[in-house]
Amino acid sequence: MIVLGIESTCDETAAAVVRDGRDVLxxxxxxxxxxxxxYGGVFPELACRRHIDAIMPVIEEALETAQIGPEEIDLIAxxxxxxxVGALLIGMQAAKGLSIAWKKPxxxxxxxxxxxxxxxMGAPDPWPFPALGLVLSGxxxxxxxxxxxxxxxxxxxxxDDAVGEAFDKVATLLGLPYPGGPHVEELARGGNxxxxxxxxxxxxxxxxxxxFSGIKTSVLYAVREPSFxxxxxxDAAASFQEAALQDIVKKTELALRDGPVQAIxxxxxxxxxxxxxALFAERFSLPxxxxxxxxxxxxxxMIAGLGFQKFLQCGKGxxxxxxxxxxxxxx
Ligand code: KG4
Ligand code: ZN
Numbered sequence: 001m002i003v004l005g006i007e008s009t010c011d012e013t014a015a016a017v018v019r020d021g022r023d024v025l026x027x028x029x030x031x032x033x034x035x036x037x038x039y040g041g042v043f044p045e046l047a048c049r050r051h052i053d054a055i056m057p058v059i060e061e062a063l064e065t066a067q068i069g070p071e072e073i074d075l076i077a078x079x080x081x082x083x084x085v086g087a088l089l090i091g092m093q094a095a096k097g098l099s100i101a102w103k104k105p106x107x108x109x110x111x112x113x114x115x116x117x118x119x120x121m122g123a124p125d126p127w128p129f130p131a132l133g134l135v136l137s138g139x140x141x142x143x144x145x146x147x148x149x150x151x152x153x154x155x156x157x158x159x160d161d162a163v164g165e166a167f168d169k170v171a172t173l174l175g176l177p178y179p180g181g182p183h184v185e186e187l188a189r190g191g192n193x194x195x196x197x198x199x200x201x202x203x204x205x206x207x208x209x210x211x212f213s214g215i216k217t218s219v220l221y222a223v224r225e226p227s228f229x230x231x232x233x234x235d236a237a238a239s240f241q242e243a244a245l246q247d248i249v250k251k252t253e254l255a256l257r258d259g260p261v262q263a264i265x266x267x268x269x270x271x272x273x274x275x276x277x278a279l280f281a282e283r284f285s286l287p288x289x290x291x292x293x294x295x296x297x298x299x300x301x302m303i304a305g306l307g308f309q310k311f312l313q314c315g316k317g318x319x320x321x322x323x324x325x326x327x328x329x330x331x
Contacts, residue, residue, distance in 0.1 A: 001074045001311070004098070005304025006059065008091030009083025009111045010139065011036060011047045013054035014300035017066035017073075021308035022121055025066035027294065027301050030054040037178045041168065048086035055094045062300070070102045075317065077307020079300075080108030081325035082139070088324035096320055105317030109306045111298075112140050113152070113330050115267030117309070118291035118302040120149070128262035128287060132255055135330075136248065136276075137268030137297070138164035138179065141210050143251055144331055146265065149309050152331035155255050156208030160201075163244055164270045166212035170219050170240050174233050184237045185273050191238030196222055198239045200247035208251055215243055245276050249283055256284070263287040269297035 002025070007014040011032045017025040032050035036042045063069070078095035081088055092108075099106035116133045133144040133152065141158040161169065164181055171180020174187065198218050201211030219240050222228060228236075252264065263286055270276065271290055280288050295301055311317065 001308055002068060002072055003075045003077050003304040003308045004059070004062065004073050005300035005302070005307060006055075006076065006078045006091045006095050007111070007298055007300040007303045008051045008055065008087050009079050009081065010087060010298060011042045011050075012298040013051050013058050013091075014298065015059040015062035016300035016304050017062050017068050018301055018304035018308065021305045024301050025068065026062045027299065028058045028061040028065065029299060030058050033179060040172045040178050042084070044084045044086060047084060048090060051087055051090040055090055059094065059098070070098075073102060073104055075307060075311050076104050076106050077304050077310075078106065078108055079111040079114065079303050080322060081111065081328045083111060083326065085324065085326050088326070092322070092324050096322075099320065105311070106320065106322065107307045107311050107317045108322045109303055109310055110328055110330055111303070112142065113150075114302040114306045115140075115291075116144075116146070116265050117149070117306040118267050118295040118299070119265040119289040121295075121302070121305050122292065123263065123265070123287075123289045131261050131263040131265055132252060134248070134252065134264070134266045135268045136163050136266065136270035138162060138168065140268065141212075142330065143208055143255055145255075145261070149306075150313060154329070154331040156206070156210060156251060158210040158212060159203050159206075160211050160213035161216065163210070163212055163248065164268065166216050166244060167270065169216045170237070173216075173219050173223050174237060179269075181270060181273065184241060185275065187234050188238035188241045188275070189234075191234030191236070193238040193242035195232075195235035196239035198243040200243055207254060210247065210251070212244060215240060241273075241275060245273070245279055248276070249279050253283065261286065263289060265289045267291055267296070267302075271296040
């Protein structure tokens with residue numbers, strides 16, 4: 001089954017062609033990140049305008065690279081949410097328009113669930129389940145138990161900032177460009193992670209929930225100290241990164257004590273952090289599945305792949321009055 005995936009939840013306009021939920025035939029992305037750089041975060045209205053310009057060229061590029069004509073497409077999968085409403089609508093309208101024009105079924109998928117599916121695409125068939133899942137991105141921080149594709153139990157989530165958002169805000173405090181995660185990681189490489197006593201927050205009576213807004217404020221106070229100098233920046237970056245990532249490792253360890261699982265699947269842009277990958281490899285002996293580097297952040301391959309699985313499970317697509325949703329739970 002050949003699936004065209006469409007993604008437009010935030011600042012990436014993406015399209016991909018995937019066969020049978022696993023074989024990537026093409027993977028096209030146009031990002032508007034450079035427009036948002038000067039605002040230090042995604043400017044929704046500008047992201048939407050860029051989606052309008054980019055959506056059809058990106059879809060055409062995906063078809064061309066895959067050397068697939070519309071008649072060979074079996075299904076159109078689209079990210080129905082969560083995300084920015086205006087951004088979601090553009091991907092959804094394009095998907096519906098093509099579904100009508102090409103007479104192909106349409107299926108809407110959850111973008112956050114798709115981040116986990118990006119890791120599943122590289123895991124053996126049948127998938128090792130039950131498993132733990134972590135979505136670590138700019139908009140989401142989730143720790144889940146995965147029973148099967150589509151069957152998840154939420155273990156913990158953030159009560160304030162997402163982990164990627166905390167990286168981005170700390171980057172701004174340290175004078176680094178947006179999106180800041182990779183720049184913080186780079187700066188942290190030359191720093192002493194023990195220099196500043198930063199700590200991720202604890203959420204009362206919710207040992208699995210995350211809180212990253214306090215640690216960002218601690219960085220702010222450290223940076224504002226008159227004695228804080230240029231030489232202190234790598235140490236601040238390293239101390240922040242280590243505290244945030246160790247908190248994720250600690251909660252994953254705690255969740256593993258709750259019962260045996262076969263594997264850990266991770267997704268989201270923060271998965272590109274090499275220190276995170278090293279910590280997981282050091283601390284856990286069970287199989288760990290990461291998305292390929294170009295599929296950690298937002299992309300349409302994961303949408304096409306998960307769309308295929310959903311279509312198999314339901315045996316049919318969604319009706320054409322399918323709506324976008326700015327917030328939808330995974331579990
Ligand atoms: O998955 P994604 O595109 O966002 C959402 O769907 O929300 O991930 C983007 C996020 C940004 O916050 C970015 O700073 C962060 O992932 N990120 C990183 C790294 N690369 C990207 N954070 C830490 N270290 C990295 N190497
Ligand atoms: Zn995402």
